[in-house]
Amino acid sequence: MPQHIGIVACSAEGAALCYRTLCVEGAQFLGPHGHPEVSLHTHPLSDYMQCIDRDDWRGVGALMLSSANKLARTGADFLICPDNTIHQALPFIEAQSPLPWLHIAEVVAARAVERGFRHLALTGTRWLVESEIYPEKFAARGLSWTRPDAAEREEINRIILGELVQGVFTPEAVATFQRIIGRMKGEGCDAAVLGCTEIPLLLDDDRSPLPTLDSTRLLARAALQRAMQGAPTPPG
Numbered sequence: 001m002p003q004h005i006g007i008v009a010c011s012a013e014g015a016a017l018c019y020r021t022l023c024v025e026g027a028q029f030l031g032p033h034g035h036p037e038v039s040l041h042t043h044p045l046s047d048y049m050q051c052i053d054r055d056d057w058r059g060v061g062a063l064m065l066s067s068a069n070k071l072a073r074t075g076a077d078f079l080i081c082p083d084n085t086i087h088q089a090l091p092f093i094e095a096q097s098p099l100p101w102l103h104i105a106e107v108v109a110a111r112a113v114e115r116g117f118r119h120l121a122l123t124g125t126r127w128l129v130e131s132e133i134y135p136e137k138f139a140a141r142g143l144s145w146t147r148p149d150a151a152e153r154e155e156i157n158r159i160i161l162g163e164l165v166q167g168v169f170t171p172e173a174v175a176t177f178q179r180i181i182g183r184m185k186g187e188g189c190d191a192a193v194l195g196c197t198e199i200p201l202l203l204d205d206d207r208s209p210l211p212t213l214d215s216t217r218l219l220a221r222a223a224l225q226r227a228m229q230g231a232p233t234p235p236g
Contacts (some may be wrong), residue, residue: 003147003227004028006076006099008043008067010083011165011206014216016196018082021220029228039074041067045165048086052127061089065096072098080104080223082197082216085128107222108193108213109137117191120145121184121210123177124195125160126153134195145193146184154182164198173202192205 005022011014019040026035044062049058064086068079077095079101081087087104094101112120120138122129122145129147138145148156177199181192192208194200197216205212 001203003028003077003159003198004075004202005223005227005231006040006068006074006079007040007078008064008069008081009040009082010048011045011198012042013165015042015196017197017201018080018140018220021217022224025221028226029224032081036224037075037195039076041070041124043067052085053097057089058092060086060090062198065083065088065093068093068097068099076228078102078223080219082217082219084133084195084197085125085131087133088131102219102222102226103137104215104219105134105137107214107218108134108195109143110214110219112138112143112191112193112213114142115191115211115213117211118143119189119191120213121189121192122147122183122195123156123182123192123199125158126157129153134193146182146187146189152180154185156193160196160198164196164202169202174207177203178207178209185209 006013007019019038022038023035027033043066048060051063051119064081069077076099079099081104084104090101122134122144135145145170146175155176163170163173189210191213192210193213194203194215200214203212
């Protein structure tokens with residue numbers, strides 16, 4: 001049988017896209033309407049933001065660990081978190097976690113190497129792009145990266161928290177991301193990491209100046225691959 005996937009969610013739009021991807025793309029492994037068992041738990045986004053705003057990453061980790069323990073009790077076999085920013089807290093709790101995790105930045109870095117990219121434009125919340133979540137994984141694979149400048153970080157952060165997590169997607173936001181990614185393309189980037197799990201709902205390869213690495217769907221697909229290890233493929 002496929003393994004049971006546990007989703008430690010944070011913001012609704014990104015978690016919903018991850019869940020939908022698991023359910024829709026699971027059919028390629030299990031036949032029409034098939035997908036592995038999936039459980040999701042989330043604390044209110046406001047609880048996470050209170051911790052993040054005061055730079056309390058151990059507090060963020062405590063919320064993640066609480067979700068992990070609940071998911072373990074539901075029977076999940078491993079965990080994913082469709083939120084890039086709160087991966088900053090993962091090192092604080094991994095040793096206490098009842099289940100193993102797939103790391104979103106590791107999944108994205110692996111895909112970048114597979115596709116032959118070398119220099120990545122990083123987008124996401126200001127906490128994400130100022131952290132080492134992605135650079136650590138990129139450096140381990142010989143990849144380089146460019147971050148948005150300070151003003152761009154604030155602009156992207158405003159769009160993510162003020163619009164995208166609320167399900168608001170505007171042409172003006174698309175234009176902002178296109179301008180910022182276009183600038184980083186001019187600095188030698190050959191692909192853009194959509195490092196907030198809501199950004200893929202706003203931007204894709206057709207609307208981006210650079211090929212995109214969709215962190216949300218890549219994480220879901222990696223989870224499907226892991227869940228199906230050892231499970232039989234459907235006939236035909």
